[in-house]
Structure formats: structure tokens, C-alpha cells
Amino acid sequence: MLDVLIRKANVNGALVDIAIKDGVVVDIDNQIYGDATVVFDAKKRVTIPGFVDCHTHLDKCLLNEQQPYQEGTGPQKGALTYEMKKNFTVDDITVRAEKMIKRAIKAGTLHWRTNVDVDGSVGLKGVEALLKLKKKYENEIHLQVAAFAQEGVFWDGQTEVLLEEALKMGADLVGGHTIAKGEGEKHIDFILDLAQKYSVEADFHLDESGNREHYLLPYLSKKIVEKNLQGKVNGIHLCTLSALSPEELDEAINYIEVAQLRVTVAPTAISTRNIAPVKRLLKTGLPVGLASDNMRDFFNPLGSGDVKQVALLLSYLQRFFLQEEVDQVFKMITNEGAKVLSIKDYGIKIGGKADITVLEALTFNEVIAYQSQPALLVRAGVVFE
Numbered sequence: 049m050l051d052v053l054i055r056k057a058n059v060n061g062a063l064v065d066i067a068i069k070d071g072v073v074v075d076i077d078n079q080i081y082g083d084a085t086v087v088f089d090a091k092k093r094v095t096i097p098g099f100v101d102c103h104t105h106l107d108k109c110l111l112n113e114q115q116p117y118q119e120g121t122g123p124q125k126g127a128l129t130y131e132m133k134k135n136f137t138v139d140d141i142t143v144r145a146e147k148m149i150k151r152a153i154k155a156g157t158l159h160w161r162t163n164v165d166v167d168g169s170v171g172l173k174g175v176e177a178l179l180k181l182k183k184k185y186e187n188e189i190h191l192q193v194a195a196f197a198q199e200g201v202f203w204d205g206q207t208e209v210l211l212e213e214a215l216k217m218g219a220d221l222v223g224g225h226t227i228a229k230g231e232g233e234k235h236i237d238f239i240l241d242l243a244q245k246y247s248v249e250a251d252f253h254l255d256e257s258g259n260r261e262h263y264l265l266p267y268l269s270k271k272i273v274e275k276n277l278q279g280k281v282n283g284i285h286l287c288t289l290s291a292l293s294p295e296e297l298d299e300a301i302n303y304i305e306v307a308q309l310r311v312t313v314a315p316t317a318i319s320t321r322n323i324a325p326v327k328r329l330l331k332t333g334l335p336v337g338l339a340s341d342n343m344r345d346f347f348n349p350l351g352s353g354d355v356k357q358v359a360l361l362l363s364y365l366q367r368f369f370l371q372e373e374v375d376q377v378f379k380m381i382t383n384e385g386a387k388v389l390s391i392k393d394y395g396i397k398i399g400g401k402a403d404i405t406v407l408e409a410l411t412f413n414e415v416i417a418y419q420s421q422p423a424l425l426v427r428a429g430v431v432f433e
């Protein structure tokens with residue numbers, strides 16, 4: 049007796065039945081005979097493992113529930129957040145992050161990487177809260193927790209040590225911010241050394257301002273190659289790419305290619321600066337993912353934790369309208385995003401973990417256009433109500 053039998057699922061264009069037993073996909077075939085506790089007719093709807101959202105800040109989400117959004121410059125918003133961070137507690141972070149995690153699960157997200165601030169103001173409270181939530185929801189969503197030096201590394205005499213503590217506690221990777229406190233090259237060196245020391249990947253908020261004077265991609269690329277960390281670093285934003293001449297952009301693409309830099313684009317950044325040219329990045333063939341980034345805080349009062357929204361936003365901003373372009377955007381929030389996050393077992397296959405999402409849509413276009421929600425969520429073999 050099977051646990052779940054999904055009939056007529058559209059997996060990458062092929063119509064198949066999927067059989068699940070004890071949390072594992074035990075068969076995929078044109079037609080599977082047998083009894084199951086739950087039989088679900090997918091009716092040719094799009095079926096994926098789940099969405100991949102490559103970057104967010106769960107420790108700082110929903111701050112607008114405590115203090116309303118207000119307009120201001122980037123540094124002013126950073127200062128407001130910093131003041132609130134001083135009063136964060138593990139419980140407060142847990143309550144806010146958990147609300148967004150539940151929303152993301154319902155929206156069909158299966159993999160989510162969150163950066164979590166680590167510094168003298170908040171200590172390791174964010175890491176503690178998010179590691180507990182990662183464990184609590186491990187069967188519903190796979191969280192990756194990055195210990196993140198949002199404010200810089202060398203400014204408070206504490207962050208250097210705390211980042212290392214966070215990795216010892218079990219943070220999955222380390223995160224840097226190339227323009228924080230003007231630390232630039234020194235900051236990049238420190239974060240990469242830490243990644244190397246603990247054999248983890250590194251995330252960088254890279255060239256986020258979009259200004260030429262903050263263009264650190266060439267240095268980061270050089271250092272990744274020097275330290276033999278190709279394919280182990282993810283750059284978030286790369287807004288400065290949008291300010292380069294065509295010749296300079298070709299050079300930049302070369303920097304990305306030699307370092308095998310993964311790239312994550314957060315389209316909501318458009319509210320304050322231009323975003324990286326995604327079609328040009330996709331031509332490299334290197335993985336490019338999409339991200340919700342900030343959610344209902346001073347930087348973005350409208351983030352929802354549903355990565356389909358930013359897929360739609362990108363589609364409009366850079367005209368991903370042709371069929372193959374819509375397919376590309378869909379892949380950025382599924383297969384390609386999984387590559388950005390180094391998820392090795394992403395996909396629906398026999399012997400694989402039974403994480404399956406049937407969407408209320410017959411095509412990828414419908415998913416993006418209608419923002420289709422899941423009709424069926426199976427996580428670790430269990431039908432999610």
C-alpha cells in the first residue's frame with residue numbers, strides 16, 4: 049500500500065504518475081497501478097519539488113509590525129534597523145521569522161537561504177532563533193542560515209569572534225557585505241578566509257549600491273581564484289553591473305566566469321537603484337537565482353515571502369516575455385536557484401525525497417502570470433494541509 053499516489057503530474061512537460069512510500073518517491077511511470085492512502089489527480093498541472101528562494105533576512109522581517117515604514121535614505125533605514133536590532137530577543141526574532149516561514153511553505157517554497165545578522169548589537173540571537181526554526185521546520189522547508197556581517201567585520205571588536213561562534217553553532221555558511229563601513233578588500237579577505245577555515249560557502253552582498261566606486265567584483269573574483277573557492281561563493285545584487293559600459297560589462301562577465309560566481313538577483317532593489325542585467329548574466333550559463341530579500345521592513349514594506357512575486361517583477365522590469373524567457377525565469381526559482389544554493393538532490397526522481405508541489409497551473413506562464421498557489425503540497429512524503 050502506497051502512502052501517496054499522484055496521477056497525471058506534469059513534470060517538465062512529461063505526464064507521469066508518482067508513487068510515494070515512507071517519505072521517498074518509489075516509482076515514476078506513465079501509469080502506476082496500486083492502492084494508496086491518498087490518491088491525487090494532478091490533472092496535468094505543473095509539478096515541481098518546490099520553489100527556491102536564494103536570499104532573504106528572516107531575522108529582520110516584519111519589523112513594520114512594530115514600527116511603521118517611513119521614507120528615508122538607505123543609511124537612515126540602516127540606522128533605524130540597527131536601533132531596533134539592539135532590542136531584539138530570541139523570542140521576538142522567532143515569532144517574526146516563523147510567520148514568514150509559514151507563508152513561504154504555503155506558497156510552495158522548499159529551499160530558502162537567509163542571512164542572519166551577527167554583531168555586537170544583536171549577538172548570536174538571530175542565529176540561535178533561526179537554527180531552531182530550521183530544525184523545527186526541517187520536514188517542510190529547507191532553510192540555509194548564513195552568519196552575516198551586515199554592519200561590517202572590524203568596527204565593534206566583536207563581530208570577528210561572533211561570526212566564528214555562529215559557524216561553530218551550526219550556521220551553514222558565512223555572509224559578507226562588500227561596502228559595509230568601507231571595509232572593502234579587507235572585509236572580503238576575512239569572509240573568504242573564514243569560509244575556507246570552516247569549509248563552508250560564502251555569500252556576499254556584492255556591489256549593492258550600484259555606484260562605480262563600490263565596484264568590488266574584480267577583487268572578489270581574483271581572491272576566489274587565489275583561494276581556490278571557485279563555485280563556492282554567491283554574489284547578491286551586483287547592481288554596479290548596470291552602470292558599466294558594454295566593454296566593461298564583458299570584462300565583468302569574465303570575472304564572474306573565472307570565479308564561477310553564483311549570482312542572486314533581488315528585483316525589489318529596483319525601488320532605489322538599477323538591478324543587474326539578468327539576460328546577459330544568463331548567457332554565461334552560470335547559475336542565477338532570484339530572491340525575496342527584505343520583507344515588510346524599512347527597506348521593503350511589501351515583501352511577502354512568495355518568490356513568485358519577484359519572478360513576475362523581474363519579468364516586467366527586463367522583459368522576460370518570450371516563451372524561452374518565461375521558462376528561464378521559472379528555472380531561476382526552481383532548478384537554477386537550486387544550483388545557486390548548491391542543493392545536490394533537487395528534482396523529482398525515484399529514490400529521492402518525496403518533496404512535491406503540484407501548482408494550480410498548466411504551464412510555467414500561468415504560474416508566473418497568475419501567481420499560482422499549490423494545489424497539493426507533499427513534504428517528506430506527508431501531504432501538507
Ligand SMILES: [Zn+2]
Binds near residue numbers: 103104105253284341
Ligand atoms: Zn539582502
